[in-house]
Amino acid sequence: MPMNSSERFFAVTIDLLGLIGFSTFVSSITTSMTQLRSLSQAKAQEDYDLRLFLHNNSISLELKTAVMNFASSYKHVLKTKTDYGSIDVICNLPLRLQRLMLNEMYFPIFRRHPCFGSLISLDQPFAEDLVKNALSDRALHKGEALFLTDDLAEGMYFVANSSEMVSKAPLLCYRRLAVEIDIASGQWMCEAAIMMEGWRFRGDCHAHRRADISVLTTSKFLNLLGKYATAGSVAVTFISHYAALFLETPPSVEAVLWYSGIWSDQAQAEAMMLQARDAAGVTVQRGNAPFRLLWTRSNLS
Template identity: 80%
Template sequence: MNSGERVFAVTIDLLGLIGFSTFVSSITTRMTQLRSLSQAKAQKDYDLRTFLHNNGISIEMRTAVMGFASSYKNVLKTKTDYGSIDVICNLPLRLKRLVTNELHFPYLRKHPCFSALISLDQQFAEDIANTALSGRALHKGEALFLTGELAEGMYFVMNSAELVSTAPLMSYRRLACEIEVTAGQWVCEAAILMEGWRFR
């Protein structure tokens, strides 16, 4: 074997060693990250269980709280608030308004009044979308409002992007009737028409 072949063989060996080391290092880093996330989740669950136990909370109530905690985590996984994403928050104003329009206009257009407003005065509709609207993710069983509370606005009901279903997403009792609300509908419209209106 001449010197050129030796240099080539050594170079290939070194490159292979470096590549393999990098691969192993990246796997180790990922495993460490996963372990850290798992430990953080386990610590939070442990803290919650310890709190409930040390304060004499009943088994039934503990089960309800732990069930809420589980569904709450699922809501956080499936719903991301655009206000929590740094890039979105720091977009140039015009680009941010366009993103917000695409985020909110499809739901606003389902309401006849807002649909007409978008057609007649899009600038005003953009102002509403950018200053008067906010998102809120609910977990299963969470109350959106309580009867008798002062209403601060109306609500548009929508699916998460991952959930495609025509089943009712929420329901509420109006007098003796149970009213089901599906994606694309809205509730508490009177709150934007009447001052001091309360949920009923």
């Protein structure tokens, strides 16, 4: 029991601090439980609305089961790291800010490839158009297939998990016959898909772990080339020379990987970029970061 005014003051202060701390703790728990309850109610309402829709429209039991199974798996679909479409503020940014944000999101990915990195300094509006209109994103679960042999290629793939793209841990595994190639953040695959119409995958690719992929869609890429060719863009001339060199130069990888999703290494891509630059008569600023060996063998039997 407090014996004097100082002890009474100390006891009252401790009681008040304890009361405030306990109240804050209880309040945070209550807020968290309320948020969880709201999320659960929203999910329950979505399920109810879907079931009611299927019932009111006399959907067959077999199709109803298939739809409900898809709805269950859809909840677990990965969002990409650049899934800004679900953020209202980002979607409603002024066009100038949207353009700057897309540039900072995707230009570091492009810069890892000598040809596309060169386009940024050669014709930035063209590079910005590629980012805005020809690039899309995918997110893969561990073990999920990115593509399979003989499937028609949708475009070229850039692996883009890290914003700084310095992670060395493999994200994807490309397999062709007895050869497996580990692919890490900052690397690319299937460049031939945007150089050759109707190109099909010549190998399988699966995710080692969660992987974010940026896809340069072939049809949209070709549409942009046509648009800028009409405008007389020097970028189109540069890309045309690069594509010709790409198709004429023997691949720099081992024979079993020739003309596959792993067509050339970074050194060869850099050399072709320099030749294309000279052939097009343009000056391309090269980045200060040193290029590293692109492909790493994980297994050869």
